[in-house]
Amino acid sequence: MEFLLQMLGTGSPRPDLERSGPAQVLFIDDIPVLIDCGEGTTGQLLKAGILPERINHLWLTHLHSDHLFGYAQFLIGGQGNGRRELTVVGPAGTKKYHERTLEMYEEDIRYRLSLGRSPKGLMDVNIIEITEPGEVESDLPVKVTAERMVHNVPTFGYRFEGDGKAVVISGDTAPTDRLIEFARGADILVQDAALTTTSVYTKGENKEFEKVFVNLQKEHCTPAQCGETAEQAGVKKLVLTHFLPGADPEEACREALEVFSGPVIAGEDLQLIKIDE
Ligand SMILES: [Zn+2]
Ligand SMILES: [Zn+2]
Structure with a gap:
């Protein structure tokens, strides 16, 4: 069994030309599993060469707008493109x-x-x-477990594992x-690193943003906190x-690498990430 991770959107609720809304595809052999569906997801799928109608599985970590705008x-x-089967997994409220x-x-x-189109894949x-x-x-042909994360709405991290390999999405x-235990020994941990010190929240002059940044620390992680989680969990590769x-991706990596001994990737839109053999 092979896992392959295709980043689609590595952004946030804030509109950004460089980063689409949160979404990624985990390929389990040739089955593409979409995880979250932020703004621009369908366009990102096309850019990555994945036909949207090929996606029959969507897993939502939580129901915040930035993870759903593309739904x-x-x-x-x-x-419309021909998908006739879709399963959506998510927290209460998804239905x-x-x-x-x-x-x-x-x-x-x-x-x-x-017009004569089948209702299948839409109404069912x-x-x-x-x-x-x-x-x-x-x-799915793998074991999937869900764990509760610390956020302001019900949020689940997902662990996909099979053949001794595991990919965790926080x-x-x-x-x-809980995330440290959940990500134990994972080959890849994809983690929320929203709180980079180089973001507009910390660089700008705007007092409102400063207050928001303090409050966000109850909901998100700094790159260093991601690094600590990965280190304690013995994760093999960390994807921020x-x-x-x-956000400055190089600085984010540096921060995480101060506490984590494994490789760190600051995820970019459309980046393809493999499990190392
Ligand atoms: Zn959220
Ligand atoms: Zn979010």
């Missing part, structure tokens, strides 16, 4: 979010279906809501011992993501 386009556009999306575009969808989406941490039943989180505009 309507992914759902309706991907179905409501999906149904509201269908409601908002009700007339549009009615028109499209009236399989939604699985996770309410408790633990193993998640899915039709979602948004403040530092937590969820960067605010103006």
